[in-house]
Amino acid sequence: xxxxxxxxxxxxxxxxxxxxxxxxxxxPAAQDFAGAVARAHLASQxxxxxxxxxxxxxxxxxxxxxxxxxxxxxxxxxYTDETLPENVRKLVAWVDGRPERVESIEP
Amino acid sequence: xxxxHGRAHCSIAPPDMLGRLAVDGTPKQREAAVRALATSAAxxxxxxxxxxxxxQLNLNIGQMVGFAVTPQRRLTIYDNKTNGRTFLPGVRxxxxxxxxxxxxxxxxxxxxxxxxxxxxxxxxxxxxxxGVGLELVSSVHxxxxxxxxxxxxxxxxxxxGSGRIFQxxxxxxxxxxIAHELTHGITELTAGLVYSKQSGALNESFSDVFxxxxxxxxxxxxxxxxxxxxxxxxxxxxxxxxxxxxxxxxTAYSGDRQPGHxxxxxxxPDNNDPRNDNGGxxxxxxxxxxxxxxxxxxxxxxxxxxxxxxxYKVLTxxxxxxxxxxxxxxxxxxxxxxxxxxxxxxxVHNAWKEVGVRT
Ligand SMILES: [Zn+2]
Numbered sequence: 438x439x440x441x442x443x444x445x446x447x448x449x450x451x452x453x454x455x456x457x458x459x460x461x462x463x464x465p466a467a468q469d470f471a472g473a474v475a476r477a478h479l480a481s482q483x484x485x486x487x488x489x490x491x492x493x494x495x496x497x498x499x500x501x502x503x504x505x506x507x508x509x510x511x512x513x514x515x516y517t518d519e520t521l522p523e524n525v526r527k528l529v530a531w532v533d534g535r536p537e538r539v540e541s542i543e544p
Numbered sequence: 545x546x547x548x549h550g551r552a553h554c555s556i557a558p559p560d561m562l563g564r565l566a567v568d569g570t571p572k573q574r575e576a577a578v579r580a581l582a583t584s585a586a587x588x589x590x591x592x593x594x595x596x597x598x599x600q601l602n603l604n605i606g607q608m609v610g611f612a613v614t615p616q617r618r619l620t621i622y623d624n625k626t627n628g629r630t631f632l633p634g635v636r637x638x639x640x641x642x643x644x645x646x647x648x649x650x651x652x653x654x655x656x657x658x659x660x661x662x663x664x665x666x667x668x669x670x671x672x673x674x675g676v677g678l679e680l681v682s683s684v685h686x687x688x689x690x691x692x693x694x695x696x697x698x699x700x701x702x703x704x705g706s707g708r709i710f711q712x713x714x715x716x717x718x719x720x721x722i723a724h725e726l727t728h729g730i731t732e733l734t735a736g737l738v739y740s741k742q743s744g745a746l747n748e749s750f751s752d753v754f755x756x757x758x759x760x761x762x763x764x765x766x767x768x769x770x771x772x773x774x775x776x777x778x779x780x781x782x783x784x785x786x787x788x789x790x791x792x793x794x795t796a797y798s799g800d801r802q803p804g805h806x807x808x809x810x811x812x813p814d815n816n817d818p819r820n821d822n823g824g825x826x827x828x829x830x831x832x833x834x835x836x837x838x839x840x841x842x843x844x845x846x847x848x849x850x851x852x853x854x855x856y857k858v859l860t861x862x863x864x865x866x867x868x869x870x871x872x873x874x875x876x877x878x879x880x881x882x883x884x885x886x887x888x889x890x891x892v893h894n895a896w897k898e899v900g901v902r903t
Contacts, residue, residue, distance in 0.1 A: 443818045445820070445821055447692040448694065448724070449710075449787050449826070450787075450821050450825075451709065451797075452818055452821075496731075496732075496748075497693065497695060497725065500822070502816075519696070526630060534688075540708065542709075
């Protein structure tokens with residue numbers, strides 16, 4: 438299981454990517470990871486996002502693309518700081534706190 | 545649907561009902577509802593209710609103007625750290641008129657909001673964002689190591705920074721960032737520039753323009769003395785010196801994609817992909833930013849006196865939600881002529897010409 442969080446927009450307009458592969462985690466952490474992913478219900482979101490722009494009440498909000506690779510085809514969902522559900526926010530914070538994560542800044 | 549997800553726990557029925565009356569009721573119902581909202585003993589913070597109403601009813605402050613209660617406070621700072629971390633506004637940390645507290649982020653947000661308020665009042669005779677004294681609300685310590693600051697349609701929100709992109713504590717340390725966020729509020733209440741593609745890049749540019757002007761005003765700098773940087777010293781040093789350079793777009797940090805000329809306009813779709821930045825709003829803002837820096841420098845003196853005055857009048861009276869670069873440029877040329885003379889008009893025209901926008 439691999440989770441890829443891409444963030445863009447925001448005050449800085451910078452694009453970053455954070456990856457976490459469950460295989461790099463010790464067993465208890467891998468279980469926590471699986472639990473946090475399950476609670477985020479990413480798979481229940483539509484796999485293909487509508488291209489219509491959302492209501493924009495929050496200038497400088499971050500844009501999120503969260504992609505989960507398990508056994509089947511990858512599931513990808515998109516949010517903003519305005520629409521990010523609490524359990525997805527918790528998942529993102531959990532991943533951000535893991536030393537095993539791999540971060541990069543995209544040009 | 546997802547906009548209230550995770551926030552529903554804080555819902556309280558009576559103010560919501562009053563809120564609906566305040567929005568949909570007859571003028572008399574509206575007035576009564578707003579008065580009740582403001583005086584209810586059950587409501588510790590009218591602002592918290594207003595902010596929540598904005599989210600639950602999908603309102604923005606523009607729709608609340610006209611029946612907003614005259615605030616007793618110019619500004620208030622809230623702390624998100626102690627209250628769920630993403631529940632806005634959080635716990636009140638410093639009220640208007642109170643002395644500094646121990647938390648540096650609270651005091652920085654307080655001082656920066658105050659300086660921005662005074663700039664708009666003293667330079668352009670504007671009483672707060674709506675012109676009639678809207679209380680400026682800020683929440684600090686949003687999220688955990690959150691690498692962003694934004695305007696949520698009714699207040700400013702600041703993260704602490706992770707120390708990997710933004711320096712820890714960097715986001716509230718920068719006066720131009722604070723003024724940038726507050727100016728999003730003015731834009732929302734005036735031109736209403738849609739946050740997408742060119743109109744979004746204009747929205748971003750006006751925030752950078754007045755962000756920079758508030759900084760220049762506080763430092764008493766002339767256009768020639770200004771650094772024309774936004775968010776200097778708040779990124780981690782390895783990434784670069786600042787978020788944006790208005791005079792030399794594309795040079796502020798490694799990976800800065802801002803163009804300074806229409807020839808290099810980055811045409812991105814607005815499709816919610818983080819890589820596309822709402823159609824390049826933080827990217828193509830480099831073009832109007834460059835035009836402003838060139839115009840202000842050529843006009844000479846203090847940037848807020850001529851260039852800023854022209855741009856302020858254009859933002860608040862001449863644009864519409866879907867205005868594009870050429871329309872904004874023409875408006876600045878027209879206003880330069882009506883406020884000053886043909887000399888200033890020519891300078892503004894030439895600044896836009898230099899960045900490839902025809903007027
Ligand atoms: Zn902005």
